[in-house]
Amino acid sequence: xxxxxxxxxxxxxxxxxxxxxxxxxxxxxxxxxxxxxxxxxxxxxxxxxxxxxxxxxxxxxxxxxxxxxxxxxxxxxxxxxxxxxxxxxxxxxxxxxxxxxxxxxxxxxxxxxxxxxxxxxxxxxxxxxxxxxxxxxxxxxxxxxxxxxxxxxxxxxxxxxxxxxxxxxxxxxxxxxxxxxxxxxxxxxxxxxxxxxxxxxxxxxxxxxxxxxxxxxxxxxxxxxxxxxxxxxxxxxxxxxxxxxxxxx
Amino acid sequence: xxxxxxxxxxxxxxxxxxxxxxxxxxxxxxxxxxxxxxxxxxxxxxxxxxxxxxxxxxxxxxxxxxxxxxxxxxxxxxxxxxxxxxxxxxxxxxxxxxxxxxxxxxxxxxxxxxxxxxxxxxxxxxxxxxxxxxxxxxxxxxxxxxxxxxxxxxxxxxxxxxxxxxxxxxxxxxxxxxxxxxxxxxxxxxxxxxxxxxxxxxxxxxxxxxxxxxxxxxxxxxxxxxxxxxxxxxxxxxxxxxxxxxxxxxxxxxxxxxxxxxxxxxxxxxxxxxxxxxxxxxxxxxxxxxxxxxxxxxxxxxxxxxxxx
Amino acid sequence: xxxxxxxxxxxxxxxxxxxxxxxxxxxxxxxxxxxxxxxxxxxxxxxxxxxxxxxxxxxxxxxxxxxxxxxxxxxxxxxxxxxxxxxxxxxxxxxxxxxxxxxxxxxxxxxxxxxxxxxxxxxxxxxxxxxxxxxxxxxxxxxxxxxxxxxxxxxxxxxxxxxxxxxxxxxxxxxxxxxxxxxxxxxxxxxxxxxxxxxxxxxxxxxxxxxxxxxxxxxxxxxxxxxxxxxxxxxxxxxxxxxxxxxxxxxxxxxxxxxxxxxxxxxxxxxxxxxxxxxxxxxxxxxxxxxxx
Numbered sequence: 049x050x051x052x053x054x055x056x057x058x059x060x061x062x063x064x065x066x067x068x069x070x071x072x073x074x075x076x077x078x079x080x081x082x083x084x085x086x087x088x089x090x091x092x093x094x095x096x097x098x099x100x101x102x103x104x105x106x107x108x109x110x111x112x113x114x115x116x117x118x119x120x121x122x123x124x125x126x127x128x129x130x131x132x133x134x135x136x137x138x139x140x141x142x143x144x145x146x147x148x149x150x151x152x153x154x155x156x157x158x159x160x161x162x163x164x165x166x167x168x169x170x171x172x173x174x175x176x177x178x179x180x181x182x183x184x185x186x187x188x189x190x191x192x193x194x195x196x197x198x199x200x201x202x203x204x205x206x207x208x209x210x211x212x213x214x215x216x217x218x219x220x221x222x223x224x225x226x227x228x229x230x231x232x233x234x235x236x237x238x239x240x241x242x243x244x245x246x247x248x249x250x251x252x253x254x255x256x257x258x259x260x261x262x263x264x265x266x267x268x269x270x271x272x273x274x275x276x277x278x279x280x281x282x283x284x285x286x287x288x289x290x291x292x293x294x295x296x297x
Numbered sequence: 298x299x300x301x302x303x304x305x306x307x308x309x310x311x312x313x314x315x316x317x318x319x320x321x322x323x324x325x326x327x328x329x330x331x332x333x334x335x336x337x338x339x340x341x342x343x344x345x346x347x348x349x350x351x352x353x354x355x356x357x358x359x360x361x362x363x364x365x366x367x368x369x370x371x372x373x374x375x376x377x378x379x380x381x382x383x384x385x386x387x388x389x390x391x392x393x394x395x396x397x398x399x400x401x402x403x404x405x406x407x408x409x410x411x412x413x414x415x416x417x418x419x420x421x422x423x424x425x426x427x428x429x430x431x432x433x434x435x436x437x438x439x440x441x442x443x444x445x446x447x448x449x450x451x452x453x454x455x456x457x458x459x460x461x462x463x464x465x466x467x468x469x470x471x472x473x474x475x476x477x478x479x480x481x482x483x484x485x486x487x488x489x490x491x492x493x494x495x496x497x498x499x500x501x502x503x504x505x506x507x508x509x510x511x512x513x514x515x516x517x518x519x520x521x522x523x524x525x526x527x528x529x530x531x532x533x534x535x536x537x538x539x540x541x542x543x544x545x546x547x548x549x550x551x552x553x554x555x556x557x558x559x560x561x562x563x564x565x566x567x568x569x570x571x572x573x574x575x576x577x578x579x580x581x582x583x584x585x586x587x588x589x590x591x592x593x594x595x596x597x598x599x600x601x602x603x604x605x606x
Numbered sequence: 607x608x609x610x611x612x613x614x615x616x617x618x619x620x621x622x623x624x625x626x627x628x629x630x631x632x633x634x635x636x637x638x639x640x641x642x643x644x645x646x647x648x649x650x651x652x653x654x655x656x657x658x659x660x661x662x663x664x665x666x667x668x669x670x671x672x673x674x675x676x677x678x679x680x681x682x683x684x685x686x687x688x689x690x691x692x693x694x695x696x697x698x699x700x701x702x703x704x705x706x707x708x709x710x711x712x713x714x715x716x717x718x719x720x721x722x723x724x725x726x727x728x729x730x731x732x733x734x735x736x737x738x739x740x741x742x743x744x745x746x747x748x749x750x751x752x753x754x755x756x757x758x759x760x761x762x763x764x765x766x767x768x769x770x771x772x773x774x775x776x777x778x779x780x781x782x783x784x785x786x787x788x789x790x791x792x793x794x795x796x797x798x799x800x801x802x803x804x805x806x807x808x809x810x811x812x813x814x815x816x817x818x819x820x821x822x823x824x825x826x827x828x829x830x831x832x833x834x835x836x837x838x839x840x841x842x843x844x845x846x847x848x849x850x851x852x853x854x855x856x857x858x859x860x861x862x863x864x865x866x867x868x869x870x871x872x873x874x875x876x877x878x879x880x881x882x883x884x885x886x887x888x889x890x891x892x893x894x895x896x897x898x899x
Contacts, residue, residue, distance in 0.1 A: 062893075098483065124485035132483070138476040141469070149469040153484035158470040158491065165466050207484060345701050347645075347708070392880055395887055399643050400843075402704055403835045406645075410832055411876055418869065524828055528712065535705065565720060571712025578706045579694060 051076045057106035066092040068271040079248045081258045084268035090251040099123040129213035133220040135204035144188040147175040154211035178210035218250040319441040325550045326452040327509045332533035332545030334502035342495045343475030348405030352382040354522030356504025357511035361429040371434040382504020390496035413522035428518035538584025610744030615861045621750035623857025624757030628812030630837040631849040632805025638781035638844025639801045646710035648831030654810025655822035659727045669732045676814040684806025688799045719824045726821035781844045842892020
């Protein structure tokens with residue numbers, strides 16, 4: 049079934065039209081890539097979906113339910129987890145604490161004032177599970193502030209994973225990573241998420257990675273959908289080629 | 298555990314203190330409570346409130362007005378004080394928390410001054426500048442030692458509560474909001490509601506402090522709501538070190554001692570306060586506690602270097 | 607209906623708005639360009655009034671000279687304060703910056719009390735303004751018109767400065783994108799010193815200009831900074847025109863509010879601010895944040 053529908057989204061910033069009638073459908077179980085040159089509107093679309101921005105026009109549906117304009121926390125608690133491009137999670141905590149807190153957040157149970165977090169056994173187990181999936185369980189007791197950048201990204205993914213999300217949004221998961229780290233991340237995403245049955249919507253500049261991971265690709269250009277289809281179709285699309293030749297990656 | 302020892306020690310010292318000592322100790326505990334309420338917002342939530350006096354004063358006035366005008370028994374006014382100050386925090390917080398932290402700080406100052414102006418002007422209700430006097434709690438609590446134990450009990454309960462809060466999911470949520478608001482929201486934490494609750498809790502505890510102070514001083518004046526009263530919580534916290542759980546309480550004791558000493562020599566206490574705050578911010582942002590911990594660590598570091606390790 | 611009466615109220619409101627504008631525009635600029643909320647802003651307003659008194663020794667002949675001296679002193683004092691106290695803490699978290707200006711507020715409050723005593727300090731009305739102006743047959747305090755003219759003059763000068771001079775253009779750019787300015791090689795610390803000095807100078811002038819109408823007291827600093835803040839919240843933090851609009855709205859609200867509910871007139875500005883915060887939290891002429899956070 050269609051997990052996410054973005055219908056005719058318009059969004060402008062002080063006269064600059066970032067999104068001009070963008071529509072997107074993400075099918076359950078698929079890995080859907082959102083690509084396009086810088087400024088094409090990818091991050092804006094992400095922000096509209098996750099509730100960081102309200103669209104000027106258009107609607108967003110998640111599992112058939114309209115979530116247009118919903119604030120981010122509410123969207124998150126529905127099972128739509130997001131990992132940011134610049135991963136800067138909670139520096140005052142240990143890895144385990146950060147992921148555990150994320151779990152409690154997604155469950156909407158953060159208004160507990162008297163129970164120590166460290167006594168919430170189920171939450172901690174889930175947190176350890178998520179950390180082990182991204183290979184960080186050995187560092188569970190370390191402070192987030194001590195982590196190198198590559199690990200920060202993995203932590204961020206763990207924080208999204210611990211929600212057992214229906215839909216995971218990854219904004220530029222490979223940004224800032226070395227070549228080797230990129231390959232690792234692609235393998236990781238492919239292996240892990242397939243295993244867990246997570247639907248993935250991600251933005252990315254790295255064409256190689258996109259073609260390796262995606263079942264479906266939507267190409268954005270100057271705030272509009274240029275093309276959409278399976279990787280083969282996109283690779284052969286002339287207009288897409290033109291847009292990409294002009295863009296980054 | 299160290300906390301329990303400290304509280305026990307304070308309790309045991311009680312009978313050995315003089316009248317004056319008991320009053321001073323009570324005031325230090327009250328100010329410590331007030332400062333820790335401030336620091337809940339500052340350290341955990343990352344919110345700098347310049348208007349805690351609003352809730353301190355609301356708590357005090359609730360107690361004063363109910364005991365004097367409605368002739369309520371003293372202890373019965375305690376829940377009322379908590380309620381009134383928490384409600385005040387709910388209303389003020391509702392408007393102040395909406396935007397960035399800078400707006401928040403300024404708004405809290407503005408609202409507190411507004412309350413001060415109202416208390417000052419509303420002569421019929423609050424007695425204006427004359428305040429409400431003759432507020433001696435009846436019976437046993439009118440004596441210094443029992444009152445000291447009441448204050449100590451309130452302080453202990455509040456501190457235990459705050460400690461529990463810190464390790465709770467709520468405490469973590471606040472710190473997450475402080476560290477990275479967008480990321481916290483993305484994991485389902487509603488910033489407005491969490492911050493508002495923190496503000497209400499802080500307001501309630503400030504009101505408790507005001508309640509106790511009014512009883513200690515036997516009178517309540519509009520200056521309980523004046524902006525310099527907010528400064529006391531801030532100064533105590535900065536002096537003691539906001540980064541440490543009991544820092545504000547430590548700072549409060551130091552602050553009181555300083556005030557006693559300085560006010561004996563000069564009337565320009567706010568000037569001195571300002572210079573002190575200036576120096577602390579410029580040179581000692583970690584406060585006295587940070588300074589002390591730094592000094593304690595220093596000899597061990599030197600020793601380590603000397604042994605080549 | 608007595609038009610003259612309403613016209614008088616209008617003029618009163620605008621005169622009050624004029625001093626509010628001079629007070630608030632600096633706060634807005636300093637925040638917009640530097641990202642610092644100057645809690646001591648009202649203190650410099652107060653200092654302006656006291657310095658004016660000190661320079662003129664309360665003698666009315668020194669009126670014009672006094673105003674100019676206060677303006678100049680404000681520039682110097684503002685620049686010094688920025689250079690010595692604010693610059694060391696550029697990189698610190700904003701709480702430290704706020705606490706620093708708060709410390710200044712405490713210091714200046716008592717400093718003024720120390721040098722001038724707690725008594726009210728007032729200044730006689732200059733000859734030129736002592737006789738009322740007659741409009742439509744009704745008398746109006748001509749000093750009100752002077753204040754309005756003063757504010758209008760400085761609004762114009764400010765506009766010219768911000769839109770026609772290089773320094774002014776940079777200041778405006780700083781309110782929009784500070785990092786880019788550094789990347790362009792602009793001497794940002796110097797820019798900050800200039801902005802701070804300018805903001806303080808205008809506030810000081812506002813305080814001084816008010817003196818013939820209203821005595822100075824050490825307690826006026828906190829009320830002033832709160833009023834300035836209300837104006838800037840309504841108009842939009844960082845917007846000069848917002849400061850003008852906010853000042854006019856508050857001035858008129860006060861003038862006419864006093865007619866309706868004299869005892870509670872002080873609550874009205876808060877009411878308007880609360881309304882703006884609910885409906886348009888970035889101010890009437892401010893810029894909404896790009897992303898909802």
